[in-house]
Amino acid sequence: MTTLHTADAAHAWGMQLAPTLAAGDVVALCGNLGAGKTHITRGIVAGMASQAAVTSPTFTLVHEYLDGRLPVFHFDFYRMESAAEVIGIGWDEFLTEPGVIIVEWADMFPDLMPPNTRWFHIEALPDGSRHVTEGPHTK
Numbered sequence: 001m002t003t004l005h006t007a008d009a010a011h012a013w014g015m016q017l018a019p020t021l022a023a024g025d026v027v028a029l030c031g032n033l034g035a036g037k038t039h040i041t042r043g044i045v046a047g048m049a050s051q052a053a054v055t056s057p058t059f060t061l062v063h064e065y066l067d068g069r070l071p072v073f074h075f076d077f078y079r080m081e082s083a084a085e086v087i088g089i090g091w092d093e094f095l096t097e098p099g100v101i102i103v104e105w106a107d108m109f110p111d112l113m114p115p116n117t118r119w120f121h122i123e124a125l126p127d128g129s130r131h132v133t134e135g136p137h138t139k
Contacts, residue, residue: 004130010036013132014043021048023070023098026114028106028137031122036130037104040122044102045072056104061089071099078105083112110137 004010017040021027027044029037042054050068057063057076065072073094080086086109094101095114106113123131 002132004036004132005128007036007039010039010130011043011046014040014045015047016043018044018047018069021070021100023100024116026095026101026103026117028110028113028117028119029102029104029122030107030119030137031130032124035122035124037122040120040132041074041102041104044100045074048072048100062094071097073097073099073101074104075101076104077108080108083109086112107137113137 002013004013021044029040031037038054038056045052045054045065045068048065048068048070050065050072052065052067054065054074055063057074061076061080063074065074077086091112103113106117106119119135119137121133121135123133125131
């Protein structure tokens with residue numbers, strides 16, 4: 001378990017995670033609203049040497065950051081209502097791309113996530129810090 005005390009720490013943690021990622025990797029970020037999923041994603045994208053301004057794709061569903069070491073495809077499943085809707089936006093095609101996929105709210109459709117997914121569970125604590133635990137998705 002890792003404790004992140006600030007948004008800057010979440011960003012830095014994401015930057016440290018980036019070099020461990022390779023083409024075809026899928027990162028699942030799970031946690032309540034405000035847990036820091038997008039801050040971590042910003043760090044991962046920056047750690048890929050991208051200059052992109054990362055924002056949450058809540059309303060656009062997916063953002064593509066193509067200027068770094070590897071392409072990053074950033075999904076947000078929060079507003080998706082069904083697995084069919086996720087598949088309808090081209091999910092299966094993105095899984096074959098030679099890049100890294102990051103999914104916020106991946107726990108909404110865990111059956112769509114490939115077996116090699118790296119699951120990160122983020123828990124916001126009363127003092128404002130976050131605990132991040134890597135481990136399999138549990139229902």
